Amino acid sequence: MAVELSLIVAMSKNGCIGSNGDLPWPRIKEDMRFFRETTTGSSVIMGRKTYESIGSKALSFRKNVVISSTHLANINTAIDFRSAVDQCFYKAFAIGGARVYSDALASDKLRTMYITRIHKHFDGDTFFPDYDKSKWRIESHRQSYSEDCKCKLTFEKHVKI
Numbered sequence: 525m526a527v528e529l530s531l532i533v534a535m536s537k538n539g540c541i542g543s544n545g546d547l548p549w550p551r552i553k554e555d556m557r558f559f560r561e562t563t564t565g566s567s568v569i570m571g572r573k574t575y576e577s578i579g580s581k582a583l584s585f586r587k588n589v590v591i592s593s594t595h596l597a598n599i600n601t602a603i604d605f606r607s608a609v610d611q612c613f614y615k616a617f618a619i620g621g622a623r624v625y626s627d628a629l630a631s632d633k634l635r636t637m638y639i640t641r642i643h644k645h646f647d648g649d650t651f652f653p654d655y656d657k658s659k660w661r662i663e664s665h666r667q668s669y670s671e672d673c674k675c676k677l678t679f680e681k682h683v684k685i
């Protein structure tokens with residue numbers, strides 16, 4: 525069965541997604557819950573650094589595939605994005621970091637993007653890649669406010685045109 529590929533990301537106003545191997549912002553409970561609820565039951569594809577950032581442990585109730593040039597113990601490892609997708613069940617999410625998002629954006633299998641906009645500037649060293657916005661439309665969005673970051677959040681669902 526063909527894999528249905530999505531990506532899920534949280535980014536700041538300036539497109540920042542990571543800082544020093546971690547998220548640039550304090551834990552945002554509402555976004556973490558959204559991530560868990562959206563990806564549970566599916567496969568998740570992540571880069572080796574993202575895997576390390578979550579404590580080198582598999583996310584529960586999901587098939588985890590980690591991309592690395594080195595075989596990692598106790599986790600499904602893939603040498604590149606294409607072979608990671610090949611290991612996935614029918615529904616898969618690219619969950620970062622930057623290189624994995626770039627690979628997902630370049631894949632013709634990518635149909636949906638779940639983007640959490642954090643309406644605040646955060647400094648960091650890892651950014652969501654540029655992509656052709658004319659190929660995407662926002663199907664739905666929901667606004668919220670988080671005390672954790674003391675700012676507005678927008679949960680957007682983008683679909684490929």
Ligand SMILES: NC(=O)c1ccc[n+]([C@@H]2O[C@H](COP(=O)([O-])OP(=O)(O)OC[C@H]3O[C@@H](n4cnc5c(N)ncnc54)[C@H](OP(=O)(O)O)[C@@H]3O)[C@@H](O)[C@H]2O)c1
Nearest residue numbers: 533534541542545546547571572573574592593620621622
């Ligand atoms: N805001 C968000 O939603 C979000 C989501 C995820 C991660 N993050 C943050 O992003 C940062 C980590 O992202 P990152 O971009 O630095 O690293 P990353 O993509 O998580 O991991 C990079 C590593 O993954 C492997 N890899 C990835 N793509 C590959 C490919 N196509 N072919 C071969 N190997 C590949 C390589 O591992 P080897 O070096 O082992 O070969 C590479 O060094 C952290 O700060 C994390 O907290 C944020």
